[in-house]
Amino acid sequence: MAQRVFLCIGTKKGVFVAEAARSRGRFQLRGPFGPGVSVYSALIDTRGTPKLFASSCNAFFGMKVLRSTDLGKSFKETKSPPMFPEGDGRALANIWALEEGSDRKDLFAGVEPASLFHSDDGGDSWDIVPGISNHEHARQWQPGAGGMCMHTVLRDGDRIHLGISTGGHYLSEDGGQTFRASNTGVGAGFQPDPYPEFGQCVHKIVTTPHAPGRMYMQNHGGWSDWNGPGGPRPDIGVLRSDDHGHTWRSIAKGLPSDFGFPICVHPHDPDTVYVAPLTPMTRTCPDGAPAIWRSEDGGDSWRRLAKGFPKKESYFTILRDAMDIDELKSPALYFGTTTGQLWIGRDGGDEWECLFDSLPPINCVKVGVA
Amino acid sequence: MNVTIQVPGMLRASAGGTSRLTVEASQTVRALLERLAQTHPDLYRSVCNETGAVRQHVNLFVNAANVRDLEGLDSALAPGDVVTILPAVSGG
Numbered sequence: 035m036a037q038r039v040f041l042c043i044g045t046k047k048g049v050f051v052a053e054a055a056r057s058r059g060r061f062q063l064r065g066p067f068g069p070g071v072s073v074y075s076a077l078i079d080t081r082g083t084p085k086l087f088a089s090s091c092n093a094f095f096g097m098k099v100l101r102s103t104d105l106g107k108s109f110k111e112t113k114s115p116p117m118f119p120e121g122d123g124r125a126l127a128n129i130w131a132l133e134e135g136s137d138r139k140d141l142f143a144g145v146e147p148a149s150l151f152h153s154d155d156g157g158d159s160w161d162i163v164p165g166i167s168n169h170e171h172a173r174q175w176q177p178g179a180g181g182m183c184m185h186t187v188l189r190d191g192d193r194i195h196l197g198i199s200t201g202g203h204y205l206s207e208d209g210g211q212t213f214r215a216s217n218t219g220v221g222a223g224f225q226p227d228p229y230p231e232f233g234q235c236v237h238k239i240v241t242t243p244h245a246p247g248r249m250y251m252q253n254h255g256g257w258s259d260w261n262g263p264g265g266p267r268p269d270i271g272v273l274r275s276d277d278h279g280h281t282w283r284s285i286a287k288g289l290p291s292d293f294g295f296p297i298c299v300h301p302h303d304p305d306t307v308y309v310a311p312l313t314p315m316t317r318t319c320p321d322g323a324p325a326i327w328r329s330e331d332g333g334d335s336w337r338r339l340a341k342g343f344p345k346k347e348s349y350f351t352i353l354r355d356a357m358d359i360d361e362l363k364s365p366a367l368y369f370g371t372t373t374g375q376l377w378i379g380r381d382g383g384d385e386w387e388c389l390f391d392s393l394p395p396i397n398c399v400k401v402g403v404a
Numbered sequence: 405m406n407v408t409i410q411v412p413g414m415l416r417a418s419a420g421g422t423s424r425l426t427v428e429a430s431q432t433v434r435a436l437l438e439r440l441a442q443t444h445p446d447l448y449r450s451v452c453n454e455t456g457a458v459r460q461h462v463n464l465f466v467n468a469a470n471v472r473d474l475e476g477l478d479s480a481l482a483p484g485d486v487v488t489i490l491p492a493v494s495g496g
Contacts, residue, residue: 093417094461094491095450117454125453 037072040402044073047394049088051106058366061389067109068100078402089129097126099157113158116143130185144184148175148198149301166213171232175201178235183353186239195279202234205279213361219282221270223257228267237295238354245304249275255292256314271310274333285333290320296357301365305332310352318349326383342386355398370396407481410488418446434477451489460493
């Protein structure tokens with residue numbers, strides 16, 4: 035059967051699945067699944083028989099992990115969600131990240147309060163990863179506006195990168211046995227010491243397989259006009275690492291704002307990276323004019339992409355997991371908004387079109403080709 | 405002694421599809437929930453988190469009284485009591 039493009043769209047009212055041919059001409063929508071319940075994370079797992087996963091985060095009755103084995107035509111709960119062990123004292127408040135592990139059935143879940151869980155049976159059972167969940171820093175992390183969440187889990191061989199808000203970037207280089215804060219160059223504009231060991235409000239981190247060690251980070255920026263102790267803290271919001279996240283440097287110059295939530299890297303070109311700058315105070319499109327910004331030189335310069343977007347009176351937010359890019363030869367970007375719009379940026383973001391304009395508020399968007 | 409648990413529609417799948425469960429030998433709400441954890445673990449997890457606390461947005465009533473207005477999980481049960489699980493009116 036010819037491969038097709040799938041979108042998993044996590045919304046405040048359940049998860050939707052959109053499907054199209056590889057030409058990405060017309061997407062067919064189905065759902066919501068897990069209706070009425072907010073979905074903060076999704077995963078399109080193309081290892082072996084494709085599976086779709088979504089976290090169903092019910093404020094009343096707790097968390098579930100939903101799994102689809104028929105490409106999003108139906109979803110069923112896995113046997114168990116992640117749960118803190120008896121006597122731990124913490125209770126699961128949300129599931130912010132679902133990511134592939136090393137083997138076909140291995141999964142990771144990043145949760146709130148910030149902790150990491152691992153499943154070796156496709157999500158039916160979960161074990162806490164103590165190296166980070168019981169880290170000596172763990173009880174000192176503070177919740178950001180979205181909660182105290184572990185929202186980014188990235189695997190790179192024996193390295194595991196984690197993004198925690200507000201905890202910062204943590205790195206394991208022994209397959210997840212031990213972790214250490216790795217935030218050299220990552221600013222925390224909201225602290226008297228703007229470069230602490232940990233406690234940064236990291237928003238999203240991405241890696242690329244095409245440039246070993248290269249990473250990009252959208253951090254909590256918006257501090258260029260800070261006039262308190264320590265003075266202005268410009269350009270701390272968009273960062274790059276070339277040494278597996280040991281050190282970071284700013285690449286925010288040229289952007290209209292260094293505040294934003296998502297960040298994406300091109301699937302074939304490690305120097306091409308995308309961000310969605312927002313006005314720091316309102317966390318909406320600057321001047322009401324949406325735009326995605328693309329760098330094709332690893333962050334040295336940026337170009338505004340806005341063909342197809344409204345030119346004014348548009349004030350939405352794109353949340354940290356609500357932008358993704360497919361892996362086709364000429365990739366398309368996708369993002370969802372808090373106003374329920376799902377946009378596609380064809381030709382690497384050169385031209386934008388609204389695919390769906392009246393979905394519930396969108397928390398996350400994942401794309402896969404299966 | 406038997407008490408009855410009234411299950412709301414959204415949780416009936418976790419209760420084997422039924423709206424009323426009859427549970428034996430429960431002197432308190434805590435004992436009732438411990439029994440429920442053994443017989444209907446999915447339903448229990450929907451009512452209580454992993455610390456054993458009743459979830460913030462779930463209310464338990466013994467007949468017409470909210471257990472939060474009684475003795476909490478130590479509220480006593482009597483034969484024939486009906487314990488109702490209800491989501492709190494909140495959210496948007």
